[in-house]
Amino acid sequence: METINKQYKPLAGLTLQELQKVTADLGMPRFVASQIANWIYVKRVDSIARMANISKANRALLSEKYCVGLTAPSNAQMSEDGTVKYLFSVGDDKEVEAVLIPEDDRNTLCISSQKGCRMNCYFCMTGRQGWHGNLTANQIINQVLSVPDSEAITNVVFMGMGEPLDNLTEVLKAIEIMTAEWGFAWSPKRITVSTVGVKPALKTLVEQTSVHIAVSVHNAIAEERQSLMPIQKLYPIKDVMELLGKYDFAHQRRLSVEYIMWQWFNDDVKHAELLREILPSTDVRVNLIRYHMIPDVQKLRTSSDERMAMFRDYLNGHGITCTIRRSRGEDIAAACGMLAGKVKNEEENEKTTPVKKSNKKSNKNQ
Numbered sequence: 001m002e003t004i005n006k007q008y009k010p011l012a013g014l015t016l017q018e019l020q021k022v023t024a025d026l027g028m029p030r031f032v033a034s035q036i037a038n039w040i041y042v043k044r045v046d047s048i049a050r051m052a053n054i055s056k057a058n059r060a061l062l063s064e065k066y067c068v069g070l071t072a073p074s075n076a077q078m079s080e081d082g083t084v085k086y087l088f089s090v091g092d093d094k095e096v097e098a099v100l101i102p103e104d105d106r107n108t109l110c111i112s113s114q115k116g117c118r119m120n121c122y123f124c125m126t127g128r129q130g131w132h133g134n135l136t137a138n139q140i141i142n143q144v145l146s147v148p149d150s151e152a153i154t155n156v157v158f159m160g161m162g163e164p165l166d167n168l169t170e171v172l173k174a175i176e177i178m179t180a181e182w183g184f185a186w187s188p189k190r191i192t193v194s195t196v197g198v199k200p201a202l203k204t205l206v207e208q209t210s211v212h213i214a215v216s217v218h219n220a221i222a223e224e225r226q227s228l229m230p231i232q233k234l235y236p237i238k239d240v241m242e243l244l245g246k247y248d249f250a251h252q253r254r255l256s257v258e259y260i261m262w263q264w265f266n267d268d269v270k271h272a273e274l275l276r277e278i279l280p281s282t283d284v285r286v287n288l289i290r291y292h293m294i295p296d297v298q299k300l301r302t303s304s305d306e307r308m309a310m311f312r313d314y315l316n317g318h319g320i321t322c323t324i325r326r327s328r329g330e331d332i333a334a335a336c337g338m339l340a341g342k343v344k345n346e347e348e349n350e351k352t353t354p355v356k357k358s359n360k361k362s363n364k365n366q
């Protein structure tokens, strides 16, 4: 991997159109942009020197101002359940996390879109940090390209640090790179964007892409939701669901609802009934999530297995697919709501591992 120097601009994270501007500005033929895209996104090289079918003169010219711009994770931590949390430096002394969740038939990478988050959800470690800036498309796509076994990733979910729809421009670029023929050429079905419901940006995302959408609802009662999620005041969840009801989520793409369950707060049958009422259709899938305690948030406790099962059974009984999601990576603080841009040091946790590549092959047919 090349040494990153701030004076060089990264090429990874640029769309084909942006690469065409780079080559035009340097007086190179237009097809060189396609060659660069192919080397970075298909062949996945990490230096301009390795772009063998680009002339030596053009590589030298490119190298005067640009680099591929990939940065390996600075640290990794493995959970007992096989989940791995990677830490990436993103400038300004800040770090973000990407979490690899291996399962029998897929390898899902949960990626970050911002340094911190300004949505300030009460139950979330990232929200507690405040917002320190947006990630660039380079920093987003770098998480996918730079984790070990990158080519074995089958799915990407924007469920890491930050609200993706508060950084729409860069997130759209990253999605374009992952789905375009000149990029990874992935089906959009391999990508899920999760949001608390930033309505105008959500409309754009739904209309401009075909990725799956996940909405963090967590409570269908407006006042109760607003007590934990300030976004409710600006974009009430009922309005967000009404908007989504105008689009087709029964074919080709999926709409799911994320619902963290808290004992005696949002786990009554009344809550299940009201959730059912705001769902735009019975095609929506509901994922029930156990709450993972974070420091300083003492008033919330996860629901009991019995209450979660009751909630699930109510929705299933009304024709809605609802499942209780298995928690992953809780022992390394990689589970939902626990990401804080840090890896415990080795004295605290012996699971910290050096980052190294293996030769595991991809399974792209999932």
Ligand code: SF4
Pocket: 117, 118, 119, 120, 121, 124, 125, 126, 127, 128, 160, 161, 162, 163, 196
């Ligand atoms: S739950 Fe998501 S939107 Fe809310 S503060 Fe955390 S990262 Fe931000």
